Amino acid sequence: MQELIPFQEQFFEALTRQDVQGGLTVVQAAVDAGFPAKAVLLHVTIPALDRIGLMQANNEIALSQVFVVARIVDMAIERLNRLMSFRVITTLDERPSLGTVILGSAPGDYHSLGRKIVGTFLKLGGFKAIDLGINVPAARFVDTAVREEAKVICVSALLLHTAEEIKEIRALLRERSLEAQIKLVVGGAVFNADPELYRAVGADATAVNAHSAVTVLKQLVGGMP
Ligand code: B12
Known part of the structure; x- marks a missing residue:
């Protein structure tokens, strides 16, 4: 979305300045200008964070700075998620639930932004998504899925060694x-980098982003009782 590029640029600049208020103001300005929360999330916050990721890979930014950046992006995502969740609440009656999904970050993994976005998209797509948060032990995924009669366990991992932990699930x-009864779907940067890794960790499927996660889950549970 070309019109959002100036907002993305300003958001990126706020991130590099570690400017919490500035970042949130840019996001609010994009929403106030009439852009849907989903578009702001996809075309302002995520690409700006991807650029920070590149800087991190090139050692152009310290880990302590990435921490602050992640905090700003997290606050922006929470705000945008709330706007999108409002739509979920208002349309819930019209849409039958496609079933329950248990979502969490892999054991040892503290990355949370992508997982939160996937959770929101799954809710928008008609699933009941229960988010267990970061660093979730394998047994907790399975116990919760059994208790909640979930059809799918979704695990987010951004590091190779945390992806390996999924084998335990x-x-x-x-x-x-x-x-x-219970399918295992995984995702995160490490799976995007190696499209065959999901099989190696024992998952049934993967998806490159939150939007395609919904499509993959719908296909997967479509044939399930
Ligand atoms: C922010 C960040 C952090 C923050 C996280 C804060 C937080 N609250 O999340 C902090 C500073 C804590 C951090 C720490 C570390 N990080 Co870090 N981090 C990042 C960074 C810059 C962005 C990650 C992010 O949020 N991306 C944005 C989201 C939207 O993208 P995403 O998570 O990939 O999610 C999307 C898809 O993948 C998919 N998806 C995600 N989950 C799921 C799940 C399912 C089921 C499905 C279907 C789809 C799906 O949908 C999402 C939305 O579209 C990345 C760089 C990058 N480009 O990824 C590095 C990165 C992931 N980190 C890295 C590293 C090395 C670390 C540390 C080990 C650093 C260190 N030296 O200590 C620690 C590890 C901590 C731990 N044990 O988890 C490396 C990993 C390299 C590798 N593959 O091994 C990266 C790639 C940076 C780099 N290039 O070097 N990090």
Whole structure:
């Protein structure tokens, strides 16, 4: 969306200045200008954060600064999620629930922004999404899925060693004979970098972003009882 590029630029500049208020003001200005919260999320906040990610990879920004950047982006996402969730609440009666999904970051993984976005998109897509947060032990994923009668466990991982931990969730599903009822879907930067990694960790599917996560889950649960 070309019209949002100036906002993306200003948001990126606020991130590099570590300017919390400035960042939130830019996001609010884009919403006030009439752009939908979803468009602001996809075309302002995420691309600006991706640029910070590139700077991190090139050692152009310190980890302590990335922490502050993530805090600003988190606050912006919370604000945009609230605006989008309002739509979920107002349209809920018209849309039957497609089932429950348990969502969380892999054991040892403290990255949370992408997971939160996936959760919001799943709710908008008609799923009941229960978000367990960061650093979720394998057994907690499975126990919660059983208790909530969830059809899918969604795990977010941005690091290779935390992605490896997902194998434990697959092992528990197998051990408890739950593989037919509960599907395992994974995502995050590390899976986008290696499209075959999801199979290696024992997942049923992956998706490159929050939008395609909804499509993948709908396909996956479509044939399930
Ligand atoms: C912000 C950030 C942090 C913040 C996180 C704060 C927070 N609240 O989340 C902090 C500062 C804490 C951090 C810490 C670390 N980080 Co960091 N971080 C990032 C950064 C810059 C952005 C991540 C992000 O939020 N992206 C934006 C979101 C929207 O994208 P996303 O998570 O990929 O999610 C999208 C898709 O992947 C998908 N998706 C995500 N989850 C799921 C789940 C499912 C089921 C599905 C279907 C889809 C899906 O949909 C999302 C929305 O479209 C990335 C760089 C990057 N470009 O990824 C590095 C990055 C991920 N971090 C990295 C590293 C190395 C670390 C540290 C190890 C640093 C260190 N030296 O200590 C620690 C590890 C901490 C831990 N144990 O988790 C590396 C990982 C390299 C690798 N693959 O091994 C990266 C890639 C930076 C780099 N280039 O070096 N980090």
